Amino acid sequence: MESDSTAIIQIENIAKVYEMGEEQVHALRDVSLTINGNEYIALMGPSGSGKSTLMNMLGCLDTPSSGSYLFKGENVSEMSDDDLAEIRNREIGFVFQTFNLLPRASALQNVELPLVYSGMSKRDRLDRAADALHRVGLDNRMDHRPNELSGGQRQRVAIARALVTDPAIILADEPTGNLDSRTGQDIMGLFDELWKAGNTIILVTHEEDIARHAHRIVRLRDGKVESDTENAHAPLV
Amino acid sequence: MLRWSELGESFRIAVEALRLNLMRSILTTAGVVVGVVLVVVMGWTIKGLDAVWEQTISIIGRDMLYIDKWNWAGGGNWRNMEARRNITLRQATLLKDRMESAEVVIPLARRWSSTVQYGSKSVSCSVQGTTYEYGSTPAGTTEIGRWYSESEDLQGDRVVVLGYGVAQAVFEDSNPTNAIVKIAGYPFRVIGVVEKRGFIFMDFIDNQVFIPLRTFQGVYGFYDRSFSIAVKAGNERLLEIVRDEAVGHMRDIRNVAPDANADFSVNEMEAFDAQVTTIRSSIWIVGIGLTVLAFIVGSIGIMNIMFVSVAERTKEIGVRKAIGARRSSILTQFLIESALLCMVGAVIALPISQGIVTAARAIAIGPLELEWVSVVSPYIPVDLLAIAIGVSILVGLAAGFLPARRAATLDPVEALRYD
Numbered sequence: 073m074e075s076d077s078t079a080i081i082q083i084e085n086i087a088k089v090y091e092m093g094e095e096q097v098h099a100l101r102d103v104s105l106t107i108n109g110n111e112y113i114a115l116m117g118p119s120g121s122g123k124s125t126l127m128n129m130l131g132c133l134d135t136p137s138s139g140s141y142l143f144k145g146e147n148v149s150e151m152s153d154d155d156l157a158e159i160r161n162r163e164i165g166f167v168f169q170t171f172n173l174l175p176r177a178s179a180l181q182n183v184e185l186p187l188v189y190s191g192m193s194k195r196d197r198l199d200r201a202a203d204a205l206h207r208v209g210l211d212n213r214m215d216h217r218p219n220e221l222s223g224g225q226r227q228r229v230a231i232a233r234a235l236v237t238d239p240a241i242i243l244a245d246e247p248t249g250n251l252d253s254r255t256g257q258d259i260m261g262l263f264d265e266l267w268k269a270g271n272t273i274i275l276v277t278h279e280e281d282i283a284r285h286a287h288r289i290v291r292l293r294d295g296k297v298e299s300d301t302e303n304a305h306a307p308l309v
Numbered sequence: 310m311l312r313w314s315e316l317g318e319s320f321r322i323a324v325e326a327l328r329l330n331l332m333r334s335i336l337t338t339a340g341v342v343v344g345v346v347l348v349v350v351m352g353w354t355i356k357g358l359d360a361v362w363e364q365t366i367s368i369i370g371r372d373m374l375y376i377d378k379w380n381w382a383g384g385g386n387w388r389n390m391e392a393r394r395n396i397t398l399r400q401a402t403l404l405k406d407r408m409e410s411a412e413v414v415i416p417l418a419r420r421w422s423s424t425v426q427y428g429s430k431s432v433s434c435s436v437q438g439t440t441y442e443y444g445s446t447p448a449g450t451t452e453i454g455r456w457y458s459e460s461e462d463l464q465g466d467r468v469v470v471l472g473y474g475v476a477q478a479v480f481e482d483s484n485p486t487n488a489i490v491k492i493a494g495y496p497f498r499v500i501g502v503v504e505k506r507g508f509i510f511m512d513f514i515d516n517q518v519f520i521p522l523r524t525f526q527g528v529y530g531f532y533d534r535s536f537s538i539a540v541k542a543g544n545e546r547l548l549e550i551v552r553d554e555a556v557g558h559m560r561d562i563r564n565v566a567p568d569a570n571a572d573f574s575v576n577e578m579e580a581f582d583a584q585v586t587t588i589r590s591s592i593w594i595v596g597i598g599l600t601v602l603a604f605i606v607g608s609i610g611i612m613n614i615m616f617v618s619v620a621e622r623t624k625e626i627g628v629r630k631a632i633g634a635r636r637s638s639i640l641t642q643f644l645i646e647s648a649l650l651c652m653v654g655a656v657i658a659l660p661i662s663q664g665i666v667t668a669a670r671a672i673a674i675g676p677l678e679l680e681w682v683s684v685v686s687p688y689i690p691v692d693l694l695a696i697a698i699g700v701s702i703l704v705g706l707a708a709g710f711l712p713a714r715r716a717a718t719l720d721p722v723e724a725l726r727y728d
């Protein structure tokens with residue numbers, strides 16, 4: 073592992089407990105992780121092991137029940153909802169399994185949206201959104217709506233949306249889960265390229281084929297880190 | 310801090326949401342539509358009332374005082390007024406001689422119930438005995454023919470000037486001048502017709518006839534009769550001076566002790582303003598009540614539909630939050646949608662209100678033959694429309710607040726899991 077000086081994310085002993093009526097669900101217990109710039113990480117583990125919970129935590133969508141979370145040295149646990157929203161907007165790009173595009177907006181409008189919330193002018197927004205769509209190879213699909221695009225293309229739009237603010241990390245929760253394996257590999261090719269271009273990528277998956285693209289694999293079980301290893305099989309730089 | 314870019318996005322989303330559920334949106338706004346229609350039509354009615362009243366006043370003259378045994382506006386004690394001494398012609402003449410600040414002073418004698426007969430037609434009306442000078446006041450302006458001359462007046466000729474209503478009832482649209490009509494059994498020559506004064510509250514004014522004072526004395530006598538004295542100030546600003554002078558002279562003429570209440574009333578057009586104000590306020594109270602009710606019903610509908618809209622778009626809210634929408638962004642988005650929804654109601658209400666106004670006016674002037682309604686504007690008042698739209702936007706914001714707050718405070722993780 074590299075030194076802490078370039079750490080984007082430092083979590084220590086975090087836990088997440090959900091109250092389900094009388095019952096308490098320990099989604100995460102005592103998880104510690106340090107993630108540096110330009111890492112390429114796969115979060116693996118069986119269903120219910122806490123992958124999505126951890127992902128939401130890392131993405132500042134959720135805050136831990138206990139433990140500390142420093143994002144670029146700042147304590148996330150103490151942040152207000154709006155501060156978290158700012159961090160998500162500036163520093164984090166989400167890619168979801170079900171794409172989560174706005175159905176009535178064009179590809180360009182979907183990609184533009186994060187910039188709307190960062191208060192950028194219309195012209196700059198369109199420039200950057202077009203640029204992001206170019207990077208995912210959708211130059212000629214900008215005015216299409218999601219329902220006029222294939223699954224792979226939709227996920228590319230979603231990746232462009234995650235990229236457009238030039239975030240510190242890209243978080244992808246089962247990004248290939250709704251795609252056939254060929255298309256899934258294409259999307260993974262895209263992540264590989266983004267990583268090569270300097271992006272930091274964390275993806276959740278339970279497929280070994282997908283995880284192979286990452287350089288570091290963190291395995292969860294019952295809300296705990298079971299292993300955290302270098303991936304020797306990673307397709308090399 | 311809200312950003313311009315977000316505001317633009319919010320409008321885009323709101324318009325899209327309304328378009329997508331057009332029928333639902335329109336139905337939802339029914340309450341607001343009714344509220345706005347009520348406000349606008351009520352406002353139009355009151356403005357019309359004012360216009361009619363203003364016109365009436367301008368004909369009779371705001372610069373007129375009527376000294377009378379009775380208080381016309383109905384104030385004061387009826388028994389006390391009944392007990393007052395009559396105002397005699399001599400007193401009226403004395404006042405006329407002494408008054409310096411007034412333009413004219415005219416004695417009036419009135420017979421309330423009489424009839425004008427012409428051939429087989431007989432119309433009941435009141436008869437006013439007054440001098441030739443009445444013809445120079447706005448109330449004595451003739452539309453057809455002329456007023457009687459000073460010599461006709463002094464000689465007590467049997468000439469009559471008809472009020473508009475009487476002329477219409479007896480002669481319809483034909484010219485009545487020189488026709489011989491019978492009043493109280495005596496033949497009178499019609500020499501003129503007074504201008505129409507369209508008047509809701511004092512319609513008796515069109516339903517009277519004027520004859521010279523001396524003629525009146527011959528027909529009805531002056532015994533046990535109390536005169537009115539019309540005092541024309543000539544200018545509304547002089548009214549107070551003229552009133553003070555007239556009251557002083559009258560107290561002196563009638564020997565009212567310095568510390569006693571005057572035993573006569575000074576009637577002014579202003580007194581009738583109170584009646585108009587009463588009618589105005591009744592319309593307002595009823596109208597505002599109904600409007601508030603409509604807006605309450607309307608806002609419940611809007612709130613309801615906004616909750617539905619928030620629920621339908623839970624996932625979308627989650628996505629927006631994930632990519633950086635703050636609470637205020639989401640709050641604004643739904644508030645704008647709700648306000649816009651209400652504005653749609655206001656916009657729908659616009660042609661409906663105009664339709665009602667146009668129809669009401671046409672029916673009043675046409676089938677109901679209420680000609681005076683023609684002084685009422687055929688258009689809905691723009692200022693009220695602006696107010697109504699403003700109010701409906703406020704109602705929209707208020708009704709949308711709870712749903713918008715629910716949307717704004719949704720937990721992004723929960724929202725994203727929603728299907």
Ligand SMILES: Nc1ncnc2c1ncn2[C@@H]1O[C@H](COP(=O)(O)OP(=O)(O)O)[C@@H](O)[C@H]1O
Pocket residue numbers: 090091092097098099117118119120121122123124125126
């Ligand atoms: N909002 C929630 N309320 C209650 N329990 C939850 C909630 N979210 C997740 N859990 C529970 O936490 C555990 C971890 O869930 P999750 O992180 O979604 O696992 P994974 O993504 O690895 O399948 C599961 O037992 C799940 O039922």
Ligand SMILES: [Mg+2]
Pocket residue numbers: 123124125
């Ligand atoms: Mg999961």
